[in-house]
Amino acid sequence: MKEEYIDIVTKTGKPTGQSALKSVIHKKGYYHNTAHIWFYTDKGEILLQQRAASKIICPLLWDVSVAGHIDAGETITSGAVREIEEEIGLTIQESDLENIGVFDCFQSYPNGIIDNEFHHTFIALLPVPLSKLTPQKDEVEDLKLVSISIFKKLLENSKTNGHFVASNYNYYQAVLQSITKKL
Numbered sequence: 001m002k003e004e005y006i007d008i009v010t011k012t013g014k015p016t017g018q019s020a021l022k023s024v025i026h027k028k029g030y031y032h033n034t035a036h037i038w039f040y041t042d043k044g045e046i047l048l049q050q051r052a053a054s055k056i057i058c059p060l061l062w063d064v065s066v067a068g069h070i071d072a073g074e075t076i077t078s079g080a081v082r083e084i085e086e087e088i089g090l091t092i093q094e095s096d097l098e099n100i101g102v103f104d105c106f107q108s109y110p111n112g113i114i115d116n117e118f119h120h121t122f123i124a125l126l127p128v129p130l131s132k133l134t135p136q137k138d139e140v141e142d143l144k145l146v147s148i149s150i151f152k153k154l155l156e157n158s159k160t161n162g163h164f165v166a167s168n169y170n171y172y173q174a175v176l177q178s179i180t181k182k183l
Contacts, residue, residue: 005072006032013102013118019072029114033070035080036119037097039126040179045145047126049087052141057109058165060141062154064175067119076120088143089134090127097122100178103171119171123178148183151176 008018008030025032039047047065051058068083070076077094084090103119130145146154155172158164164172 004069006069007072008032009118011116013104022069026113026115029108029116031116031118033076033079034067034117034119035070035076035083036064036103036121037066037080037084038121038123038175038179039065040123040182041126041145042183044148044183046148046151046176046179047130048144048146048151049135049140050142050144052137052139054138056111057113057115061165062144062163063165063168065143070120077122080120080122087136087139089136090132092124092127096124096127098124098178098182100175103174105168105171121171121175123175123182125182148176148180 003021003023005019006022006025008016008020008025009032010016011031013031020030048062049065050060050062053059066084066087068079068087070079074082077097080097081092081094084092100121100123103121104117105119106116108114130143133143135143154161154163155169155176158169
C-alpha cells in the first residue's frame with residue numbers, strides 16, 4: 001500500500017500549510033486530522049469494527065465503525081466518505097454525516113509512534129444490512145452490530161475485557177450519548 005501525505009495542523013487544530021508522509025507525522029508527533037464515523041441502525045444497534053491483526057496499534061480490538069487519516073488537501077467530510085468506501089465498501093453522501101464534534105487523542109506507543117490526532121467525529125444511519133458491507137482486508141478483521149445495552153456493558157469493563165481500546169472510554173461515552181439522542 002502506498003503511503004499517503006497528510007496535512008499538519010497546530011496543537012489547536014489550525015492548518016499549518018505543511019504536509020508530510022504519514023510515517024513522518026507519526027515519528028515526529030505532528031498534529032493531524034482523522035475522520036471517525038460511527039454507524040447505527042434504527043433498531044438501536046451500533047456498527048463496530050475489529051481492527052485487523054496486522055495493525056501496528058491495537059490489533060484485533062474493537063473500535064469505531066470507520067476511521068482514517070485525512071489526506072493532504074482533502075476536506076474532512078470528503079475524507080470521511082472516502083474512508084467509508086475504502087474500509088467497508090459503502091457509498092454515502094457527505095450530507096448523510098452528522099458532525100458530533102472534534103475529540104483530541106494525543107498518545108505515544110511503545111513502538112515509537114507518537115499519534116497526535118484530532119478525531120473529527122460523525123454519526124450516520126447505516127442504510128444497508130451488515131451482510132452488504134465489504135471489509136477492507138488490511139484494515140478490518142471483522143464487523144458486527146451490537147445493541148446499545150451490550151455496548152454499554154462492554155464499555156463498563158473496557159479496562160479489563162480486552163474488547164475496546166481502553167484509553168478511549170470518555171470518547172466512547174460521548175459517541176454513545178449522541179447516538180442515543182438520535183434513537
